[in-house]
Amino acid sequence: MSDLSWLTARPIAHRGLHDLNKSCWENTLTAFKRAVERGYAIECDVHLSSDGEVVVFHDDTLKRLTGTDGYIWQRTAAEMGALRIGGTADHAPTLTELLNLVDGRVPLVIELKGIPGKDEGLVAKVGAALRDYKGKAAIMSFDHWLIRDFSSHAPGIPAGLTAWGDQVHELEAHFSMLAHNISFVSYGVGHLPNRFVSFVREKLAMPVITWTVRDQDAVTKTFAHADQMTFEGFEPDATPAA
Incomplete structure (x- = not known):
């Protein structure tokens, strides 16, 4: 396993360093710029547009973020770029x-x-976009059918499983993904601790990050059972989580 110490070195800003969509919205260039300025790692979400481009956007539907009806897969990247996020000047970036x-x-x-x-x-x-990128980057997904393609279509890029749950069938499904060359796990903080996360950290020496940390209880739980947090709603270096 390659050195992934960079993955857990700094808190990870969930969808960028937004302000819970008050004036700076999630997954926008403004939110990403704020994270960079403060030295936080960045988590973001991507979808495929109708013309096969990778667009940074969380939902599959457009309504919550743009006020527009329809689905992201019905729009080209240029059409997504023309939509305003939350009524701000920001757009959905590629x-x-x-x-x-x-x-x-x-x-x-x-x-x-x-x-x-x-x-x-x-x-x-995504693999092609990251192939010549000089910075540190990792990919992950909840979707097992995508993870099964990671090693063949995005080789050499650190790959992770995004997961949650503490029921037996959920944990067994997570264990099954260890056969697909994942190198880290991003786990829902509300379902820690559990035997899957304990196994990958203690037996496989695999880093675990948590999502989504919004208060001090979740910070404490993260560092008791995982290695770094994906946070929103506060700044770890500036203001203690309330």
């Missing part, structure tokens, strides 16, 4: 725009969002 902005200054953790039947080529596109 992955290329994000990479150009960050330019290796802080690590990136990119979550691939699958939509069955609409995500063919997403892993390969």
Whole structure:
């Protein structure tokens, strides 16, 4: 396993360093710029547009973030770029725009969002975008069908499982993904501790990051059972979580 100490070296800003969508919205260039300025690693989400481009956006539907009806897979990257996020001047950037902005200054953790039947080529596109990127970057997903493509379509890029749950069937599903060359885990902080996370940390020496940390209880739980947090709603270096 390659050295992934950079993945856990700094707190990870969930969808950038936004202000809970009051004036600085999630997954925008403004939120990413704020994270870079403060030296936080960045977590973001990506989808595939109708013309096969990788767009930074969390939801599969457009309504919550843009006020527009429809789905992201129905829009081209240019059409997504023309939509305003939360009524601000920000747009939904492409992955290329994000990479150009960050330019290796802080690590990136990119979550691939699958939509069955609409995500063919997403892993390969992300892999191609990161192939010549000089900064530290990792990919991850909840979606097992995407993770199965990571090693063949995004080789050499640190790959992780995004997961949650503490029921037997959930944990067994997570264990099954260890056969697919993952090198870290991002786990829902509310379901810690559990035997899957304990196993990958203690037996496999695999780093574990948590999501989404919003208060001091979650900070404490993270560092009792994992290695770093994905946070929002406060600044770890500036203001203690309330």
